[in-house]
Amino acid sequence: MQINAQVSFSKFRHDQDNDTHLVVSLTAPGKEDEVIRPTICIVPCIDVSGSMGGPKLEYAKDSAIKLIEHLKPGDYCGLIAFDTNVRIVVKPQKITAEAKNRIKAEIGKLLSGSSTNFSGGLLTALEEIDKLDLPEAVLQRVVMFTDGQANAGIATKAPDIIKLLTNANRTTVSAFGYGTDVDQSFLSEFARTGKGNYAYIQDPDGALSAFGKELGGLLSTYATNLVIRLDPLAGHEIVKVITDVEAETEAIGGNVTIHLPDILGEEQRNFVFAVKLKEQKQAFPRPVNIFDLKVEYDVIDTTGKKERKTAETKAKGHFVKPGEEDSAPNEALDNIIALAQIVRAQIEAEEQAKKGQFAAAQQIMQKTSANVRRRGRIGVADAGEAIAARLGDADVYASGAGYLRSMQVGGTRGLGGAAYAADAAVDLQNIGVLLSNSTQASTSSSFTQASSSCGQGDGNIPEPALLVDVLGLPLQPMSKRST
Secondary structure, eight states: OEEEEEESOSEEETTSOEEEEEEEEEEOOOSGGGSOOOOEEEEEEEEOSGGGTTHHHHHHHHHHHHHHHHOOBTBEEEEEEESSSEEEEEEEEEOOHHHHHHHHHHHHHOOOOSOOOHHHHHHHHHHHHHHHOOOTTSEEEEEEEEOOOOOSSSOOSHHHHHHGGGGGTTOEEEEEEESTTOOHHHHHHHHHHTEEEEEEEOSHHHHHHHHHHHHHHHHTEEEEEEEEEEEEOTTOEEEEEOSSSOEEEOTTTTOEEEEEEEEETTOEEEEEEEEEEOOOSSOOSSOEEEEEEEEEEEEEOTTSOEEEEEEEEEEEEEEEOTTOSOSSOOHHHHHHHHHHHHHHHHHHHHHHHHTTOHHHHHHHHHHHHHHHHHTTOHHHHHHHHHHHHTTSSHHHHHHTHHHHHHHHHHHHOGGGOSOOOHHHHHHHHHTTOOOOOHHHHHHHHHHTSSOOSSOSSSSOOOOHHHHHHHTTOOOOOOOOOOO
């Protein structure tokens, strides 16, 4: 994996403090032969309450059945269903031809019932996975298929349900929301806390495509348990973490540590920091070290076991005489910075919108967009204005929920969203955000095929690259990177 750390300007006046930005980038390999397909344990947890009746439940069932068809022998899967009560329909177990047929048949039998014990379904799924006591190299995920209208069980309020994710241990949790009445705010925050993905499902093809991308993301996982540590040198400071990630800042020395659940093959993750470079006694003839960067992560080795790896680099800055400093930032880096600033502004603006302060919300977005536009980042500024337009009043804010969730997720990590609102997908792609890697794209496409030559219960499920060949969709590395 490549790591890089760069400041937005290459030359700074030595005789003053300089406020600037640091961009840290991690880039995972994109060649299929460099990414080992991990073993996965995935448990669909399907909401069969009354509010999920009709098309919602059918979309969920179709997606879950397609999931089972794409698992290979040696993976693990089970099935949990919940309404007022929680049922372990099929205990999580190793996939065989017989197990696949049984799970698919049980999914087909699911019918809608009464209330929504979301918390009970979640906890049961997590407990059943834990009972397997799987090797650390096995990726574990629960996927909640629901409209998010929890009204039964030990927790029914969003904050209380999210707190239950402390029981997840090393299992990640995604959420797929169905119907126009879905609680997108809750489910997106729930999935974020669960270190999984959130997708809003609008139609049958959307359901299949989104779940295909979800599975493709798991299959193309390159590294897990990433820890990024950034250490300032020579009195320089990290002022703020701009990128929307959870970060720990040490009071002594200003060190910053970021924890990430995973990075996918072909993915570039960018992290933006506001930094202050301290005045120097003299100019220097060449760049000097200003920040140390260390990244630790787990990969699956050729034997299927986890291997801990470490990579290090340094960020450099060039302190020069007055008049020799750069007058403009590096354009590519500034585009990354601008997008991070727009996402951060959106988070702040939506806090105001939730309080009914829509004028204040729009002002936050418009101010940030204007700043970005003055720097020449026109596309990103346009995206910021589009976000502002969806914060005009309560009705506009509610109707724009899908777009807003998509822009926040995609602006932070394009490959991390299982589905995007159509208008948001266009805006994100227009500013260079990569929304799928090749495995996600091919798996998503295979989910929406009318028929498939694999997954008919014979247990002979090809590896991802072979699956793509069978479907006539050859893997091709994508050159565009998320910004």
